[in-house]
Amino acid sequence: MNIDLFKKLFDEGCISETSFEKVKGTSRATLFSLHWEIKTLLYLGVMLLSSGLGILIYKNIDTIGHQVILLIIAAISAGCFFYCFKNKKPFSKDQVKSPNSFFDYILLLGCLSFLSFVGYLQFQYTVFGTNYGMATFIPMVGLFYIAYEFDHLGILAMGITNMAIWMGVSVTPKQLLLNSDFNSQTVIFTYLFLGLLLLAAGYLTTYFSFKKHFRFTYQHFGVHLSFISLLAGYFFYHDSGLSLLFMVVLFALAIYIYKDAMKHHSFYFLLLLVIYTYIAISSLVLRVIFSIKDDTSFTLSFMYFIASAIGIIFLLINLNKKIKAA
Amino acid sequence: MIIYNNVWLANLLVREEAQRARKVEAISIDEQKKIDDMYPVGFYTPNIFIRIGLFILTCIIVSFSIGLFMLMVSDFKINDTWGFFLFFGIITYLALEAMVRTSNHFKSGVDDALMWISGGLLLTTFILLQADANPDFPYSRISFFVFLLALFYALRFTDMLMTAISLLALIATIFFVWKDLFSWGMSTMPFLIMLASSGLYFLSKRSVGKQLTIYYTNCLYVVQIISLLVLYLAGNYYIVQSLSPANAGVYNSTEPQPVPFGFFFWLWTILVPFIYVTLGIKNKDTIILRTGLLLIAAAAFTFRNYYHVMPIEGGLSIVGIVLLSVCYGVIKYLKTPKYGFTYEDLEQDHFMDKIKVESLIVSETFSGTQPQSDSTRFGGGDFGGGGASGNF
Numbered sequence: 001m002n003i004d005l006f007k008k009l010f011d012e013g014c015i016s017e018t019s020f021e022k023v024k025g026t027s028r029a030t031l032f033s034l035h036w037e038i039k040t041l042l043y044l045g046v047m048l049l050s051s052g053l054g055i056l057i058y059k060n061i062d063t064i065g066h067q068v069i070l071l072i073i074a075a076i077s078a079g080c081f082f083y084c085f086k087n088k089k090p091f092s093k094d095q096v097k098s099p100n101s102f103f104d105y106i107l108l109l110g111c112l113s114f115l116s117f118v119g120y121l122q123f124q125y126t127v128f129g130t131n132y133g134m135a136t137f138i139p140m141v142g143l144f145y146i147a148y149e150f151d152h153l154g155i156l157a158m159g160i161t162n163m164a165i166w167m168g169v170s171v172t173p174k175q176l177l178l179n180s181d182f183n184s185q186t187v188i189f190t191y192l193f194l195g196l197l198l199l200a201a202g203y204l205t206t207y208f209s210f211k212k213h214f215r216f217t218y219q220h221f222g223v224h225l226s227f228i229s230l231l232a233g234y235f236f237y238h239d240s241g242l243s244l245l246f247m248v249v250l251f252a253l254a255i256y257i258y259k260d261a262m263k264h265h266s267f268y269f270l271l272l273l274v275i276y277t278y279i280a281i282s283s284l285v286l287r288v289i290f291s292i293k294d295d296t297s298f299t300l301s302f303m304y305f306i307a308s309a310i311g312i313i314f315l316l317i318n319l320n321k322k323i324k325a326a
Numbered sequence: 327m328i329i330y331n332n333v334w335l336a337n338l339l340v341r342e343e344a345q346r347a348r349k350v351e352a353i354s355i356d357e358q359k360k361i362d363d364m365y366p367v368g369f370y371t372p373n374i375f376i377r378i379g380l381f382i383l384t385c386i387i388v389s390f391s392i393g394l395f396m397l398m399v400s401d402f403k404i405n406d407t408w409g410f411f412l413f414f415g416i417i418t419y420l421a422l423e424a425m426v427r428t429s430n431h432f433k434s435g436v437d438d439a440l441m442w443i444s445g446g447l448l449l450t451t452f453i454l455l456q457a458d459a460n461p462d463f464p465y466s467r468i469s470f471f472v473f474l475l476a477l478f479y480a481l482r483f484t485d486m487l488m489t490a491i492s493l494l495a496l497i498a499t500i501f502f503v504w505k506d507l508f509s510w511g512m513s514t515m516p517f518l519i520m521l522a523s524s525g526l527y528f529l530s531k532r533s534v535g536k537q538l539t540i541y542y543t544n545c546l547y548v549v550q551i552i553s554l555l556v557l558y559l560a561g562n563y564y565i566v567q568s569l570s571p572a573n574a575g576v577y578n579s580t581e582p583q584p585v586p587f588g589f590f591f592w593l594w595t596i597l598v599p600f601i602y603v604t605l606g607i608k609n610k611d612t613i614i615l616r617t618g619l620l621l622i623a624a625a626a627f628t629f630r631n632y633y634h635v636m637p638i639e640g641g642l643s644i645v646g647i648v649l650l651s652v653c654y655g656v657i658k659y660l661k662t663p664k665y666g667f668t669y670e671d672l673e674q675d676h677f678m679d680k681i682k683v684e685s686l687i688v689s690e691t692f693s694g695t696q697p698q699s700d701s702t703r704f705g706g707g708d709f710g711g712g713g714a715s716g717n718f
Contacts, residue, residue, distance in 0.1 A: 005343055009361060019353040034656065034667060037619060042653045049646025055639035102657050105650070267375040274379065302394040309386040313436070316383070320376045 035101075042105040050112040057120065066124050073117045080110025088150060095213045096151040104152060111146060111155055115139050115162075136166040148211060156217050160198065167194055188233045195225030219260075223269060226253055227276040234283070250280050265323055274319070278312055328541060329426050329482050330369070335541050337365035369432035380435030388418060388443050408454035415447030426483075441479055441488070448475060466502035469495045480545060489545040493552050497522065512569065516591070519560035527553040547613060554602065554617045561594035564628045599625050607667075 010020040053076070057069055084107045089096050098104050122135040143159035146152065167190050202218035205211055227250065234246040254277045261269040285304055289297045328335070344361045347353045353361075372380070392414055404410050422440035431437045452471050456463045476492030479485055500522055505511045530549035533539045539546060559565055563585075570585045585591060599621035606615025630641070660667055 005340060006347070009340075009344075012364065015353050015357045015361070019347075019357055022353070034660070037616065038653050038656060041619070041649050045646045045649030045653065047646070048642045049650065052639045052642030052644075052646055056643065059639065100657055102650075102654055105653075109650075267373050271375040271379045275382075299394065299397060302390050302397065305390040306387055306394065309383045309390070313380055313383050313387075316376055316379050317370075317372070320372050 039101050042101055046105045046109045046112070050109060050116075053113070054116060057116070070117065070120060070124075073113050073120065077110050077113035077117055080106050080113065084110060084150060091149060093210050095211070098151065104154070107146070107150055107152055108154060111143060111158065114142060136162060140166050147214075151211070153214070153217055156214055157221075160217070160221050164194060185236070188229050188236060191225050191229035192233065195222050195227075195229055198222030199226060215264075216266075219269065223257060223272055223276075227272070231276070231279060231283075234280070247280060247284065251277070254280075262323060267320070267323065270319055270323060271316075274312065274316060278308070282308065327481050328484060329423065330432060330484070331430075332541075334367045334369055337367050338369070339540065340365045341367060368430050370430050370434050371432045372434055377433070377435035377438070381439045384436050384439035385443070388439070408451045408458065411447050411451040411454065415444050415451055418444035418447060437483065438485075441483060441485065445475055445479060445488075464502065464506065466499055466506070469498040469502060473499055484541055484545060486544050486548045489548045490552055493526070493549055497556055513586075515569065516560045516566050520557055523553040523557040523560060527557065550613050551617055554614060555621070558594075558598050558602075558617075558621050558624070561591055561598065562624070562628055563588070563591045563595045564631055566591050595628050596625055 006015065006020055009015050053073070057073070084103060087099050087103055089099065118135065118139050140159060140162040143155055143162055147156035147159050198218045199222035202215045202222055205215045205218065230246050230250040230253070234243045234250070237243040237246065254273055257269055257273045260266075261273060282305075285308075286301055289300050289304065292300075341362060344353065344358050348355070348358045395414075418440050422437060422444055425431045425436055425440065449468075449472060453468060456467060473492050473495035476488045476495060480488040480492050497519065500518065501515065504515060504518055508514075527550055530546045530553065534543060534546050567585050599618050602614050602618025602621060604618075605611065606613075606618055626645075630638075
């Protein structure tokens with residue numbers, strides 16, 4: 001730390017003498033933290049190991065005995081969980097800080113190999129028969145249990161993803177945008193149901209103060225899913241009256257998220273809310289403009305975008321101020 | 327040269343220092359508040375989410391404004407002349423200056439967007455002008471223009487990305503000029519680039535903390551990172567081989583010619599990352615340490631490209647196990663801080679933690695491809711998801 005600066009601050013009377021002494025003390029004994037380096041390496045290690053094992057199994061599925069492979073995966077998974085149960089802190093309804101990052105990533109490795117284990121079991125021996133729902137339901141329950149037991153956000157997110165797979169859809173934002181097709185009624189309603197369910201889960205965690213810090217993860221997936229499926233529903237039923245119903249639900253949801261974001265001072269959800277609502281309003285406005293069927297509708301739509309974007313900028317700046325003051 | 331209010335910039339530095347002292351609990355919240363009152367900063371700098379929002383919206387406004395203008399003048403056929411781009415380049419630049427001067431925007435998203443748009447438009451103007459005069463003009467002119475333009479933006483707006491662009495453009499300019507200047511230009515290229523980038527590294531390393539560059543500290547860090555990367559890549563065997571004169575014009579050949587001094591370049595490829603890491607740990611320099619860690623991966627990939635020691639899955643598993651055990655060892659070793667190193671996270675309220683970025687990355691890379699048909703409807707987030715998407 002800059003001692004001269006703090007000397008000046010001390011002379012100006014901004015900081016007390018004890019604070020100045022403390023500053024001098026800390027600057028003499030600065031520690032160099034390797035925290036992020038190690039975290040990244042752990043992440044890479046788990047990722048490489050689990051993909052390496054995955055490819056190994058995939059390639060040798062016909063050569064080495066199935067039992068051997070199953071045994072290896074089970075051993076890895078069991079070893080990881082054994083380590084985690086041995087080193088875990090007692091369960092609590094509030095946030096439990098994990099012992100260290102190594103613990104987190106070993107837990108992750110355990111879960112990944114557990115999923116491989118179940119998947120392999122199903123593929124080779126069809127333990128769950130043709131009841132594919134069960135084959136995804138059991139890992140899901142397992143993941144949720146582990147997430148709560150060990151207080152691990154990454155595994156909670158994996159559990160949510162697995163829940164979506166169980167319902168037959170995908171949830172991570174990248175995959176939502178890349179390879180979902182919204183051209184079927186069932187997909188839209190499944191997404192909508194899942195999204196609202198996750199939002200409800202997020203609400204309930206705070207309501208019962210049970211693992212309150214999980215709220216963000218639930219809400220993150222819930223907000224994206226619900227808004228995207230509502231918009232998709234609007235476009236799917238574009239020509240029928242049902243489309244307006246989707247819009248009404250969307251605006252109602254927007255109001256709820258707005259209140260919630262204000263309460264929890266969350267800029268992230270505020271931004272998401274503004275973006276999704278802006279898309280919704282714009283599609284409504286454009287629909288009206290293009291229903292005129294005139295040459296001016298192009299010019300009008302351009303002007304609409306310029307004016308509305310300026311408006312949104314002021315809105316964002318104001319909301320930002322408001323959320324800071326709140 | 328800097329467009330911003332210098333007093334405010336200086337006050338911002340004081341505030342940052344106070345924030346750091348507050349984090350290690352050397353000063354109290356009241357004292358920090360007092361310091362903030364004494365050193366006012368009038369910049370408009372919203373948080374990252376609002377910044378992203380403002381960036382997107384500014385892009386929408388500018389593109390639709392230009393689109394509207396094009397619609398109105400579409401009968402005059404001026405839309406693809408250089409004057410058209412110059413006109414809008416100047417207008418957006420003036421808007422940028424006005425936003426910063428009157429509304430005190432400072433890294434707010436609005437200024438970022440205007441900076442990139444005006445820069446892009448001015449660059450397009452330059453390229454169109456060159457192409458009009460002579461269809462096959464040398465690349466070095468473009469890269470030199472990019473260098474000057476980005477340098478101007480970097481100096482005037484203390485922008486980190488613009489610094490990066492200008493540095494890369496400078497290296498590119500050296501590359502193109504040297505290549506055309508001598509017949510033996512390409513053979514000596516690695517050494518010239520090494521010289522240039524190491525010079526830039528030491529220059530920027532020296533300049534950190536000086537009175538003259540006090541507001542450019544972050545930009546200088548960017549210069550350090552990029553020059554370290556370029557310094558390594560200049561001697562990387564794969565890159566040297568692809569660019570060597572013996573392989574000129576031969577793309578994707580199965581048997582590329584070996585390069586002269588191959589031994590030296592192999593040593594460079596393998597050893598330099600470890601030298602970086604060692605230097606980083608010895609000098610407690612985060613930048614060179616992290617760059618070194620990144621480059622170890624690059625070295626491994628280069629090596630694998632030439633020598634197939636073992637199949638990829640075995641390699642992945644072994645490297646994964648090694649990484650995990652190394653981390654385990656380091657965490658155990660640093661349980662109590664030793665030699666000034668600690669494993670503990672010193673900056674608890676890092677913004678990455680706030681949005682729980684780690685959990686999102688985990689879910690994104692490990693969620694795997696989605697089964698759509700019933701026959702493959704099992705497992706889900708199991709193997710290979712991360713490896714296949716190439717996200718790491």
